[in-house]
Amino acid sequence: KAGVTQTPRYLIKTRGQQVTLSCSPISGHRSVSWYQQTPGQGLQFLFEYFSETQRNKGNFPGRFSGRQFSNSRSEMNVSTLELGDSALYLCASSREQGARSNEQFFGPGTRLTVL
Amino acid sequence: AQKVTQAQTEISVVEKEDVTLDCVYETRDTTYYLFWYKQPPSGELVFLIRRNSFDEQNEISGRYSWNFQKSTSSFNFTITASQVVDSAVYFCALSEALEDTGRRALTFGSGTRLQVQP
Numbered sequence: 001k002a003g004v005t006q007t008p009r010y011l012i013k014t015r016g017q018q019v020t021l022s023c024s025p026i027s028g029h030r031s032v033s034w035y036q037q038t039p040g041q042g043l044q045f046l047f048e049y050f051s052e053t054q055r056n057k058g059n060f061p062g063r064f065s066g067r068q069f070s071n072s073r074s075e076m077n078v079s080t081l082e083l084g085d086s087a088l089y090l091c092a093s094s095r096e097q098g099a100r101s102n103e104q105f106f107g108p109g110t111r112l113t114v115l
Numbered sequence: 116a117q118k119v120t121q122a123q124t125e126i127s128v129v130e131k132e133d134v135t136l137d138c139v140y141e142t143r144d145t146t147y148y149l150f151w152y153k154q155p156p157s158g159e160l161v162f163l164i165r166r167n168s169f170d171e172q173n174e175i176s177g178r179y180s181w182n183f184q185k186s187t188s189s190f191n192f193t194i195t196a197s198q199v200v201d202s203a204v205y206f207c208a209l210s211e212a213l214e215d216t217g218r219r220a221l222t223f224g225s226g227t228r229l230q231v232q233p
Contacts, residue, residue, distance in 0.1 A: 033220070033221075035221075035223075042223060042224075042225045042226065043206065043208075043223035043226075044223075045220040045221060045222070048220065056220050058220065088158055090158075090160060092160070103150065103162045103165050104162070105162065106152075106159055106161075106162075107159065108157060108158055108159045109158045109159065111158070
């Protein structure tokens with residue numbers, strides 16, 4: 001069974017630009033969550049999608065958005081990039097919604113560098 | 116607010132030593148879930164264990180064992196006879212309830228970097 005895949009793996013952008021990251025969950029998983037990992041703030045929850053609807057949202061500005069498609073693939077978008085957005089963006093999928101009981105399977109991440 | 120503390124930033128041991136990674140959590144929930152993840156240099160988080168708040172039984176999986184104590188709000192992770200391949204960053208995480216939707220998201224600790232020297 002293929003794991004969670006994320007594309008691209010590495011990305012370099014400049015301030016003010018926008019970026020779209022993609023995540024394909026494990027087959028049969030309907031929930032996709034996004035996390036941001038930085039040296040200073042650690043791992044922080046961005047949002048979760050389930051059945052094409054955003055179900056949870058972390059404490060991030062509106063520049064961070066996402067969506068989920070009918071095949072459960074998800075994209076996240078960051079507009080007007082800032083230097084502080086440089087991070088490893090991790091996507092995780094689980095069979096059901098929420099992290100209450102189901103373990104989340106993580107992808108390898110997309111490392112975004114903002115210059 | 117829910118919180119996870121991993122006080123050990125970095126631990127270095129020599130191969131075959133036992134090592135314990137500490138995790139202390141805070142939550143007002145009576146039902147919650149605790150997790151441990153391993154993050155090797157490749158960056159992908161690897162699930163190790165999930166434990167719910169009603170099950171305080173310790174668990175052993177090969178060289179890995181976990182000690183969950185609600186009385187001290189701790190969920191510690193021990194690696195017995197460590198190996199070089201155990202070198203990674205280990206994260207403890209708590210599944211919390213979100214106030215507005217009642218849904219749950221993972222709150223991670225800051226991680227402990229384990230270096231196992233040959």
